[in-house]
Structure formats: structure tokens, C-alpha cells
Amino acid sequence: MYWKKCIKPYRWQAIIGFFFKMTEALFELCVPMAVARVIDYGVAKNDPQMIMKMAWVLFGLAIGGYCCAIVCQYFASLSSQGFGTIMRREMFNAINDYDYDNLDEMGTPTLITRITNDVNQLQDLVAMTIRLVSRSPFLIIGSLVAAFMINVQIALIFLIISPMIAFSIYWIMSHTQPLYRKIQSILDEVSSLTRENLSGVRVIRAFNKQKEEYQRFEETIDRQTYTQRHAGNLAALLNPATTVIVNLGIILILYVGGIKINAGSLTQGEVIALINYMNQILLSMYVFSNVILLYIKGSASYKRVVEVLDMHSSIIEGHESPTQNEEMIRFDHVSFSYKEGQALSDVSFVVNKNETIGIIGGTGAGKTSLVSLIPRFYDATTGKIYIKGKPISSYKFKSLRQLIGYVPQSAVLFKGSIRSNLLWGNKKASNKDIEKALEVSQAKEFVDKIGLDATIEAYGKNVSGGQRQRLTIARAIVKNPEILILDDSASALDFATDAKLRKALKTLDTTTLIVSQRVSSIAHADKIIVLRHGEIVGIGTHDQLLKDCQVYQEIVQSQSEGDHHEK
Numbered sequence: 001m002y003w004k005k006c007i008k009p010y011r012w013q014a015i016i017g018f019f020f021k022m023t024e025a026l027f028e029l030c031v032p033m034a035v036a037r038v039i040d041y042g043v044a045k046n047d048p049q050m051i052m053k054m055a056w057v058l059f060g061l062a063i064g065g066y067c068c069a070i071v072c073q074y075f076a077s078l079s080s081q082g083f084g085t086i087m088r089r090e091m092f093n094a095i096n097d098y099d100y101d102n103l104d105e106m107g108t109p110t111l112i113t114r115i116t117n118d119v120n121q122l123q124d125l126v127a128m129t130i131r132l133v134s135r136s137p138f139l140i141i142g143s144l145v146a147a148f149m150i151n152v153q154i155a156l157i158f159l160i161i162s163p164m165i166a167f168s169i170y171w172i173m174s175h176t177q178p179l180y181r182k183i184q185s186i187l188d189e190v191s192s193l194t195r196e197n198l199s200g201v202r203v204i205r206a207f208n209k210q211k212e213e214y215q216r217f218e219e220t221i222d223r224q225t226y227t228q229r230h231a232g233n234l235a236a237l238l239n240p241a242t243t244v245i246v247n248l249g250i251i252l253i254l255y256v257g258g259i260k261i262n263a264g265s266l267t268q269g270e271v272i273a274l275i276n277y278m279n280q281i282l283l284s285m286y287v288f289s290n291v292i293l294l295y296i297k298g299s300a301s302y303k304r305v306v307e308v309l310d311m312h313s314s315i316i317e318g319h320e321s322p323t324q325n326e327e328m329i330r331f332d333h334v335s336f337s338y339k340e341g342q343a344l345s346d347v348s349f350v351v352n353k354n355e356t357i358g359i360i361g362g363t364g365a366g367k368t369s370l371v372s373l374i375p376r377f378y379d380a381t382t383g384k385i386y387i388k389g390k391p392i393s394s395y396k397f398k399s400l401r402q403l404i405g406y407v408p409q410s411a412v413l414f415k416g417s418i419r420s421n422l423l424w425g426n427k428k429a430s431n432k433d434i435e436k437a438l439e440v441s442q443a444k445e446f447v448d449k450i451g452l453d454a455t456i457e458a459y460g461k462n463v464s465g466g467q468r469q470r471l472t473i474a475r476a477i478v479k480n481p482e483i484l485i486l487d488d489s490a491s492a493l494d495f496a497t498d499a500k501l502r503k504a505l506k507t508l509d510t511t512t513l514i515v516s517q518r519v520s521s522i523a524h525a526d527k528i529i530v531l532r533h534g535e536i537v538g539i540g541t542h543d544q545l546l547k548d549c550q551v552y553q554e555i556v557q558s559q560s561e562g563d564h565h566e567k
């Protein structure tokens with residue numbers, strides 16, 4: 001019960017809000033009684049003093065109700081905002097613990113909608129629950145009781161009308177609920193499309209795809225409009241339906257009340273009070289129906305929030321820390337599958353301390369998948385991976401990831417400065433460590449020009465692709481890792497800078513894995529792993545592979561032909 005956990009720290013505020021709302025409702029219930037007295041004793045008996053007295057009573061009731069409403073509003077806002085904050089924090093923590101599988105399964109756009117839209121919906125629901133859920137039934141029951149106190153026979157009309165209203169509300173709600181769920185999922189699609197279009201705006205323009213993208217977006221929002229309109233049309237039936245039923249009740253009260261006034265068993269003031277109570281029931285039912293609507297939307301939102309909170313990483317953390325070992329990495333008959341299909345099959349190799357390993361293969365050969373297994377972004381489906389002689393699963397995540405400097409294929413920087421980004425690797429790094437990392441990653445020249453404290457925008461969009469790559473490499477080096485993984489991280493560098501980078505990397509005291517599609521980037525490596533369709537088809541030095549690995553020969557040949565044509 002996540003909602004209980006989120007509301008618990010604010011339960012007293014919620015209870016106080018609830019209490020004041022009930023007091024306000026009590027004041028409201030007294031109003032028709034006071035009006036009845038004005039009519040029966042003040043107006044009918046021509047007693048101005050009585051009218052004045054009751055006017056003061058009504059004024060007092062209004063002021064009392066107003067004060068209670070303000071106090072309730074304050075506490076309702078406090079508890080609902082607090083509830084939302086805790087829920088967002090819980091979701092954020094859960095998402096931070098996700099493994100890559102979880103992230104692949106959920107997808108970023110829906111996570112964003114859930115942590116913003118859905119939690120907002122639930123926040124509103126909490127405020128409304130405090131302010132309206134208790135008040136409406138209280139007013140409905142209170143009005144019924146008051147009606148019985150005035151006249152039992154007329155009160156029976158209330159007993160017939162109320163279930164009719166309740167039924168009409170139920171019917172409409174049960175038909176709108178599925179539509180609201182559908183709207184939420186279309187909203188996810190809209191957010192996903194928006195994200196894709198905003199991040200890919202240059203590609204869209206370069207390929208002149210604006211019209212197609214516009215149409216795709218139009219189709220989705222048309223679908224949303226249609227569903228929203230359909231749900232809105234059904235929901236709009238609610239007010240007319242309930243008003244017609246209640247007015248039917250008022251006609252009956254006037255008819256029966258008129259007969260009773262003539263017979264002298266009911267006063268005019270009491271009939272007015274009964275009509276006021278009937279109107280109060282209508283108003284409360286109307287409010288209540290809106291609360292139910294909010295609950296329907298809220299239950300869909302809650303389900304989506306719970307899905308986020310219930311998703312847990314299947315990767316279980318170990319307890320061990322690394323020790324000294326000459327063997328750094330061992331893959332022992334490792335296979336790995338995504339939900340969509342197999343990416344690696346029966347991969348075995350050993351990497352010794354301070355070796356440089358090149359990993360090469362065509363697009364989709366499994367290079368990224370292979371290196372993603374080392375920091376345990378994913379777990380191997382079968383087979384075992386050992387780091388420094390111990391199974392990877394036996395390590396604490398922190399100890400394991402502390403060993404590794406990972407430079408992903410897409411270079412991502414965070415909002416802040418160059419320095420703050422570099423310190424991600426090691427917050428205690430000195431200026432000297434940073435300088436060294438910048439030198440190795442070939443970023444020193446341009447950083448010297450703009451300074452270490454130059455601003456970096458979100459995603460690092462204010463620096464060029466090549467500069468971004470160099471800074472992500474520097475960030476990994478600042479960490480002083482024992483294993484450095486560069487996943488196609490030099491693709492945006494020119495050949496000369498790439499060569500300088502490789503030479504500088506050699507000076508580091510690390511075991512380096514370089515993933516690349518360029519032979520020149522890995523030819524110097526101590527060992528090259530050649531992948532094809534997720535299988536290792538060759539392991540050895542450049543010269544050995546040139547002799548015995550046909551796939552490697554083909555790659556080398558295709559690239560030298562490419563170079564030749566370029567010349």
C-alpha cells in the first residue's frame with residue numbers, strides 16, 4: 001500500500017483538514033433551518049426583530065463556515081503536496097535502482113508522464129478527498145436526517161430520489177472509466193512522440209520529414225481528442241441527468257408540501273427548508289460525482305505509479321570487494337538475450353591486467369551488449385563472468401562500478417560546469433588529476449580556451465559532438481579506473497586525434513577495452529576480439545587475425561578500400 005506510506009507523515013494534517021471540513025458542513029446544514037425560522041416567525045408574523053436576529057445567525061454561520069473552509073484548505077494543501085513529494089521521491093529512488101532491462105521495458109517517456117502527470121492527479125485526489133469526500137456524504141446524510149425531522153412523508157421522496165441519482169452517476173462513471181485509461185496511454189504516446197521529435201529535430205529537417213512527422217503527431221492527438229471528446233460527452237450527461245431527477249423531487253415536494261400547508265400540518269418555511277435540503281443533496285451529489293470521476297482517473301494513475309514502484313531489478317547485489325589479481329576479466333561461455341532476441345552466444349575470453357583489448361564487428365554484432373555485461377547493466381543469461389578472479393555477481397555494485405570507467409556510445413554530459421561533470425568520476429580529484437585526464441582524452445586544448453568552469457547545458461548540447469566525447473572520456477579517466485571501457489567513444493574524433501588518444505591511453509595504468517568499428521582504432525591492441533552475430537569469430541593480434549580470421553580480413557579490406565576511394 002504505497003499511498004499509505006506516502007500519506008502517513010501527513011496524517012495529522014489530513015485529519016485536521018477533514019475535521020474542519022465536517023464543521024463547515026455542519027454550519028451549512030443549519031442554514032435551511034435558520035431560513036425556515038425567518039419565514040415562519042419573522043416574515044409570517046411580521047417580526048422585524050426576529051428577522052434581524054436570524055440575519056445575524058445566518059451571518060455567523062457564513063463566517064464560521066468560511067473560517068473552517070480556509071483552515072481545511074490550508075491543511076488539505078499541506079498534506080496533498082507532502083503526499084506528492086514523498087511519492088515522487090519513492091518513484092525517483094525506484095527508477096534509480098532500475099537495471100537496463102527495467103528501463104528498456106518501461107521507456108523514458110512513460111516514466112516522465114507517470115512521475116509528473118500521474119502524481120499530480122493523485123495529489124489532487126488527496127486534496128479533494130480531504131475537502132470533498134467527507135463533506136458530500138455528510139451533507140447528503142445530514143440533509144436526509146433534517147428532512148425526516150421536518151416531515152417523514154415528504155422525507156420519503158428524498159429516499160426515492162437519492163438512489164435514482166446514485167444509479168445515474170454509477171452508469172455514467174462505469175462507461176467513462178475505460179476511456180480515461182485509454183486517454184492516459186495516448187498521452188504517453190504524445191509525450192514519446194514529442195520527445196523523439198524534439199531530440200531528433202535536426203535529423204527530421206535534414207531528411208525533410210517534417211510533413212510526415214507532423215502527420216504522425218496529428219494522428220495521435222486526433223485520437224486523443226476523439227477519445228477525450230467521447231469521454232467528455234458521456235461525463236457531460238451527468239449534470240443534466242442529476243438535475244432533472246432532483247428537480248422532479250422538488251416538484252413532488254412542492255405538490256405534497258402545498259397540500260400539507262393547506263391542511264395546516266406543514267409551514268411555508270419548512271417547505272422552503274425541504275427544497276433547500278433537496279438542492280443541497282443535488283449539489284453534494286454533483287460534487288460527489290466529480291470526486292468519483294477524480295477517483296476513476298486517480299485509480300488509473302495509481303495503477304501506473306504502482307507499476308513503476310513494483311518494478312525491481314532482477315540483478316541481485318553481492319557483498320564482496322575486489323582483491324589483487326593478474327586476471328582482470330574472464331567471460332566463460334557467456335550468452336545473453338534481450339527480451340527481443342539473442343545478442344551474444346557462447347562468448348569466452350580472458351583479459352589480463354593492463355592489456356588493451358579491441359572489440360570489433362559490424363553493426364549489431366553484439367559489441368555494446370558484451371561490454372554492458374561488465375558493469376552489470378544487464379546480467380548474462382547463461383555462463384559466468386569473472387572480474388579479478390571472482391564471479392561478477394559476488395561484488396557489491398559500488399565496488400564493481402568503482403573499478404570501471406565506462407564511456408558509453410552516446411556521450412552524455414549533465415547541466416553544470418566542465419569541472420562538475422569531470423568530478424562525477426571522483427569528487428575528490430585534484431586539479432592535477434583533472435589536467436591529466438584532459439590531456440589523455442585530448443580535451444585539454446579546448447578546455448584551456450574556455451576554462452574548467454565553463455557552463456555545460458543539459459545533455460552537453462552547447463559543446464560539439466567531438467568535444468562531448470572527449471569530456472566523457474576525461475570523466476571516466478578522472479575516476480582512475482582499473483578497467484576502462486570505451487564503447488565506440490572516439491567515433492566523432494578525427495584520425496589524428498584518435499591516434500593521439502590511443503597513444504595517451506597506453507600511458508595509463510588500466511586495462512582498456514576499446515569497442516570500435518574502425519580497424520585503425522583497435523589495430524594496436526594486445527588482443528582483438530572479432531564479433532559476428534553475437535559470436536566470437538576470432539581472437540588475436542592484428543597480424544594473427546589478418547592471417548587466420550576471414551571476417552577480420554573482410555573488415556580490414558572493406559575499410560582500406562573505403563580509404564582508397566576517399567583518397
Ligand SMILES: Nc1ncnc2c1ncn2[C@@H]1O[C@H](COP(=O)(O)OP(=O)(O)OP(=O)(O)O)[C@@H](O)[C@H]1O
Binds near residue numbers: 339361364369
Ligand atoms: N536494449 C535493447 N533491447 C533489445 N535488443 C537490443 C537492445 N540493444 C541491442 N539490441 C540488439 O542486440 C543485438 C546486438 O546489439 P549491440 O548494440 O550489442 O550491437 P553493436 O555491435 O554494439 O552494434 P553497433 O556497432 O551498431 O553499436 C542487435 O541485434 C540489437 O538489435
